[in-house]
Amino acid sequence: xxxxxxxxxxxxxxxxxxxxxxxxxxxxxxxxxxxxxxxxxxxxxxxxxxxxxxxxxxxxxxxxxxxxxxxxxxxxxxxxxxxxxxxxxxxxxxxxxxxxxxxxxxxxxxxxxxxxxxxxxxxxxxxxxxxxxxxxxxxxxxxxxxxxxxxxxxxxxxxxxxxxxxxxxxxxxxxxxxxxxxxxxxxxxxxxxxxxxxxxxxxxxxxxxxxxxxxxxxxxxxxxxxxxxxxxxxxxxxxxxxxxxxxxxxxxxxxxxxxxxxxxxxxxxxxxxxxxxxxxxxxxxxxxxxxxxxxxxxxxxxxxxxxxxxxxxxxxxxxxxxxxxxxxxxxxxxxxxxxxxxxxxxxxxxxxxxxxxxxxxxxxxxxxxxxxxxxxxxxxxxxxxxxxxxxxxxxxxxxxxxxxxxxxxxxxxxxxxx
Amino acid sequence: xxxxxxxxxxxxxxxxxxxxxxxxxxxxxxxxxxxxxxxxxxxxxxxxxxxxxxxxxxxxxxxxxxxxxxxxxxxxxxxxxxxxxxxxxxxxxxxxxxxxxxxxxxxxxxxxxxxxxxxxxxxxxxxxxxxxxxxxxxxxxxxxxxxxxxxxxxxxxxxxxxxxxxxxxxxxxxxxxxxxxxxxxxxxxxxxxxxxxxxxxxxxxxxxxxxxxxxxxxxxxxxxxxxxxxxxxxxxxxxxxxxxxxxxxxxxxxxxxxxxxxxxxxxxxxxxxxxxxxxxxxxxxxxxxxxxxxxxxxxxxxxxx
Numbered sequence: 001x002x003x004x005x006x007x008x009x010x011x012x013x014x015x016x017x018x019x020x021x022x023x024x025x026x027x028x029x030x031x032x033x034x035x036x037x038x039x040x041x042x043x044x045x046x047x048x049x050x051x052x053x054x055x056x057x058x059x060x061x062x063x064x065x066x067x068x069x070x071x072x073x074x075x076x077x078x079x080x081x082x083x084x085x086x087x088x089x090x091x092x093x094x095x096x097x098x099x100x101x102x103x104x105x106x107x108x109x110x111x112x113x114x115x116x117x118x119x120x121x122x123x124x125x126x127x128x129x130x131x132x133x134x135x136x137x138x139x140x141x142x143x144x145x146x147x148x149x150x151x152x153x154x155x156x157x158x159x160x161x162x163x164x165x166x167x168x169x170x171x172x173x174x175x176x177x178x179x180x181x182x183x184x185x186x187x188x189x190x191x192x193x194x195x196x197x198x199x200x201x202x203x204x205x206x207x208x209x210x211x212x213x214x215x216x217x218x219x220x221x222x223x224x225x226x227x228x229x230x231x232x233x234x235x236x237x238x239x240x241x242x243x244x245x246x247x248x249x250x251x252x253x254x255x256x257x258x259x260x261x262x263x264x265x266x267x268x269x270x271x272x273x274x275x276x277x278x279x280x281x282x283x284x285x286x287x288x289x290x291x292x293x294x295x296x297x298x299x300x301x302x303x304x305x306x307x308x309x310x311x312x313x314x315x316x317x318x319x320x321x322x323x324x325x326x327x328x329x330x331x332x333x334x335x336x337x338x339x340x341x342x343x344x345x346x347x348x349x350x351x352x353x354x355x356x357x358x359x360x361x362x363x364x365x366x367x368x369x370x371x372x373x374x375x376x377x378x379x380x381x382x383x384x385x386x387x388x389x390x391x392x393x394x395x396x397x398x399x400x401x402x403x404x405x406x407x408x409x410x411x412x413x414x415x416x417x418x
Numbered sequence: 419x420x421x422x423x424x425x426x427x428x429x430x431x432x433x434x435x436x437x438x439x440x441x442x443x444x445x446x447x448x449x450x451x452x453x454x455x456x457x458x459x460x461x462x463x464x465x466x467x468x469x470x471x472x473x474x475x476x477x478x479x480x481x482x483x484x485x486x487x488x489x490x491x492x493x494x495x496x497x498x499x500x501x502x503x504x505x506x507x508x509x510x511x512x513x514x515x516x517x518x519x520x521x522x523x524x525x526x527x528x529x530x531x532x533x534x535x536x537x538x539x540x541x542x543x544x545x546x547x548x549x550x551x552x553x554x555x556x557x558x559x560x561x562x563x564x565x566x567x568x569x570x571x572x573x574x575x576x577x578x579x580x581x582x583x584x585x586x587x588x589x590x591x592x593x594x595x596x597x598x599x600x601x602x603x604x605x606x607x608x609x610x611x612x613x614x615x616x617x618x619x620x621x622x623x624x625x626x627x628x629x630x631x632x633x634x635x636x637x638x639x640x641x642x643x644x645x646x647x648x649x650x651x652x653x654x655x656x657x658x659x660x661x662x663x664x665x666x667x668x669x670x671x672x673x674x675x676x677x678x679x680x681x682x683x684x685x686x687x688x689x690x691x692x693x694x695x696x697x698x699x700x701x702x703x704x705x706x707x708x709x710x711x712x713x714x715x716x717x718x719x720x721x722x723x
Contacts, residue, residue: 001428001429002426002427002428002429003427003429003432003433032696032697033697033698034698070566070581070582070584071566072562072565072566073558073565073608073609074559074565075558075559075609075611077611077613081429082429082614084609096586097586099586099588100586100587100588103588103589104588104589104590211424211425211426214425216425224439224442224443224446225442225443225445225446225472227472227473227474227475228475229474229475229476230475231474231475231476233474234474234475237474237475241442241471241472242442243435243439243590248425270473272431272434272435272438272470273470280425282427282432282435282436282439282590283427283431283435284434284435284436284438284439284442284471286473297446321586334595336591336593337591339443339446392589393589393590396588396589396591397591398586398588398589398591398593400593400595405593405595405596405597406585406593407585407586407587407588407593410586410588
């Protein structure tokens with residue numbers, strides 16, 4: 001059974017939590033004791049119907065205020081797939097939480113209110129989803145019951161959204177008219193919208209093809225941990241453990257080590273259950289090499305004829321995630337990229353992006369909380385990276401404040417600084 | 419675990435790979451990690467994964483049991499045998515000692531639940547041993563406050579969780595930077611569900627304490643749950659002792675963990691039972707979570723797992 005991760009974003013009243021609640025409820029993934037708890041809370045709060053949103057709002061403050069503040073992860077499975085939902089808040093003040101949830105998603109679910117059509121928030125969600133490299137967007141036009149199940153309304157929104165999506169690196173977009181409250185086209189087909197011939201949401205989630213979204217071309221293996229048993233039985237064992245970040249690695253491959261530049265051959269790949277002949281992303285394996293060479297955590301194994309970029313001056317889109325301080329030129333931060341830890345200095349803020357209009361403010365000199373912009377960084381050590389569009393693992397990094405130790409920035413690598 | 423072919427990973431292999439990645443990351447970045455181990459299924463799964471992560475080397479960190487003294491007797495013997503088989507070092511932090519040393523006060527006598535008391539014992543043991551990363555077997559599907567928690571859950575020098583101020587956690591890039599005295603609670607199986615755990619245990623034939631499998635024992639019905647009669651659980655007024663075929667879905671304290679009626683006496687039957695069940699494991703068997711809607715969130719804020 002394949003694992004699919006999808007991210008949803010939404011804010012107060014657009015029905016996102018209700019939609020997830022519906023998906024879980026109709027796919028029989030909600031347990032009786034959970035439902036009882038929700039029913040009794042709904043009653044206490046005096047709502048008319050069972051508020052399925054309460055299933056996902058896990059913190060006291062969220063239930064009290066009726067909003068989603070932080071990412072919540074939900075799980076359900078059908079006979080076809082296992083799903084992990086990153087349920088994120090949609091309001092602009094929680095952009096960082098949305099970016100967090102979207103970072104690992106295969107699919108983004110974007111929710112629109114049929115009465116309101118495309119609003120600023122929908123544009124922002126679509127943009128952030130594509131910025132974070134999510135290859136598939138599913139746009140659910142919700143609350144169709146409140147527009148008399150009108151096909152015209154749906155078609156109008158669809159065509160407007162397509163026009164807007166031209167500006168994005170959008171890849172694969174699908175549209176579904178739904179009513180989360182009543183369940184139409186979520187798990188069960190709607191009898192109110194005969195004019196819609198497409199899939200239900202659940203069916204689409206089960207069928208969307210994600211296997212080829214991974215990079216299986218460019219072999220990348222950041223060394224995470226060196227295994228040296230130092231026992232009599234395994235006296236000479238020296239294995240490089242890590243998670244394959246791209247491509248396929250095979251026993252017998254001639255490989256190049258970075259930063260040393262030495263070339264050698266893969267003699268063994270040890271998987272979780274013993275020796276295997278090949279490994280691909282995102283498997284966790286241990287690689288053994290023909291020669292004893294200098295290779296440790298933060299270094300990379302790649303193919304001789306297919307190497308990542310190596311450099312210390314890098315341009316990236318950065319989402320700034322703290323209100324404590326701003327990202328400004330000359331600021332120094334800790335950077336974590338694959339398994340490599342280094343320091344980075346901001347050499348330039350090139351522009352700040354208005355994430356609603358997508359216009360660039362080239363006069364901007366800094367990024368504040370939840371702002372996204374193009375930034376040039378200089379790192380203390382070379383990074384072995386790919387463009388984020390080519391590889392989400394070797395193309396991403398986080399920035400850490402060296403005083404507070406908080407994660408303050410998320411970076412998407414564009415390429416070497418010009 | 420198997421590979422589905424065509425460079426696809428089956429969901430259990432994908433979860434296994436993610437967990438191993440997290441465990442190795444901690445071993446690489448922290449000075450003094452420890453793995454919490456109760457002998458329950460989630461901690462046995464954790465030990466199994468950790469051992470795979472470093473094979474053929476031994477675990478580069480010890481395991482620790484926070485012993486409430488309210489154990490099912492079968493579990494302690496099992497714990498000691500498994501730890502010996504894996505060849506790892508066991509640290510035992512005893513709630514009874516915390517009580518004897520006056521670190522905590524027992525309310526309600528020696529048979530009252532000790533779930534709240536164990537937070538102090540845990541925090542003392544972390545401090546005494548200088549542990550900086552503590553692996554726990556918590557899963558996000560268990561409970562709604564857990565659903566909000568990071569894989570690397572930062573705790574201040576009081577061990578407290580601040581749910582409104584969690585570090586953003588992106589991709590598989592974990593931020594393990596802490597100051598002295600602070601700690602990270604690490605949850606490598608965050609993304610597993612109860613069914614995933616059982617499917618994996620069945621596929622890998624991970625050995626479990628026998629009380630997870632259906633067996634006959636005297637029980638009483640209390641608050642709509644079945645409890646095994648023992649020194650710690652004695653029938654109260656109007657409570658009738660009867661024999662039933664039961665098994666445990668979780669292993670907590672013997673006096674706050676209920677059992678369920680079940681005929682599942684092997685792993686395959688348990689997987690089938692869990693796949694069909696309509697109750698969560700905590701809702702079905704954990705008296706300690708029923709205190710209030712935010713019981714878990716409140717305990718976590720105080721330093722609980």
